Amino acid sequence: MHQPAITGTGVFTPAEVISNDELVHSFNAYADRMNARHAAAIAAGEAEPMQHSSVEFIVQASGIENRRVVNKSGILDPEVMHPLLRARADDEPGLMAEMAVAACSDALEMAGVAPAEVDAVICAASNHERPYPAIAVEIQNLVGTSGFGFDMNVACSSATFGIQAAADMIRAGSIRKALVVNPEVCSGHHEWRDRDCHFIFGDVCTATLIEREADATGPHFTIRSTRLATEFSNNIRNNNGFLRRTRPGHMEDRRDMLFVQEGRKVFKQVLPLVCAHIAGHMKDEGIEAADLKRLWLHQANKTMNDFIGKKVMGRTPTPEEQPNILQDYANTSSAGSIVAFAQHSDDMADGDIGLICSFGAGYSVGSVIVERKSAA
Secondary structure, eight states, X not given: OOOEEEEEEEEEOOSEEEEHHHHHHHHHHHHHHHHHHTHHHHHTTSXXXXXXXXXXXXXXXXXXXXXXXXOOTTTTOTTTOSOOOOOXXXXXXXXHHHHHHHHHHHHHHHHTOOGGXXXXXXXXXXXXXXXXXXXXXXXXXXHTOOSXXXXXXXXXXXXXXXXXXXXXXXXXXXXXXEEEEEEEEGGGSOOTTOTTTTTSBOEEEEXXXXXXXXXXXXXXXXXXXXXXXXXXXXXXXXXXXXGXXXXXXXXXXXXGGSOEEOHHHHHHHHHHHHHHHHHHHHHHTTOOGGGEEEEEEOOSOHHHHHHHHHHHHSSOOOTTTSOOOHHHHOBXXXXXXXXXXXXXXXXXXXXXXXXXXXXXXXXXXXEEEEEEEOOO
16 A cells, blocks of 8 residues: 655636626626616515625625636626636547646646656546546546546535545555546536625636555645545526527527525535544544644635534634635636645644545545654
8 A cells, every 4th residue: 555645736816807896796787677677576575686795795694805816807797697608629628628737737847747757647627518528538638647537526525525535546556646636617507697606606716646555755645535425406507508408499598507596505514524524534533723823715705614513623723724715716616626735735743643624516525534643
């Protein structure tokens, strides 16, 4: 058996930023247009007027202040309200693969590893821009890695599930090094016209290089243990898929073909699931709350993260112990916990223990316990 370790991380951040002010201005303009368009029905009591959004509402509901997106002009246009992404020819790199190249390059450089040394690429994301060929194989081709690649989808938990898959293959000896890549174009499957959720998502791509610890040439994080769990729920769902075309009216602008969630149910059901999962994982590994120096959580909602952090630590964690990045990135699905890890782990001392946790639709939850190590 071989010990796996995280030796490099990379984050591709889109250049375009949407502030809460910009988003509210756009949404409210859209709401006004819709209310004017349906004024007769509203006056007759046959329809409810759309309510305005506000910066205060967004911050209170989520803690989000900004989000990065691959295209903001379409999202902020009240007549469009979605990103405008050009169609790409089959011989061009796909959007997800293009984002992945930058993140993978940074992870490889950090680890001092050449692309050809990588045996596997796992593209783990909540949505993929096509069914096949696998995005991971395209990333493999563009980055120049060897071996194989495959896609996986466990919604917001995809990154931690991908890390366990890669770590298990390294433990078993079937590979030496793997890239787990999380290109999340959340803006594409998001409903920007729904007041209850129009502020939630942003775009980003992360990459994590995992290899045998014996091959590590610099500071790294030993993967001490991983744990996954799933429990079926319809409270977070996206019905858009290849079978959509088989149904009458599939070209209609249907709300159920985009991101949908029952937010209150998710809050009440996911929090106990995640807290119990982390507590059980730590107990089985003999790790006390006092031993945990860092908690990198899925970046979905500040209130949820604050609750989980307090439950896990037995007290309110400091901002350093539980770093949040969603105020700048919003919810980036599977990539969020890895962004937090990549940006808030360099300061940890040798022997410090941390835990990466992501959770979401499924329901699904994955946790990775890591320990900071000096060069091998």
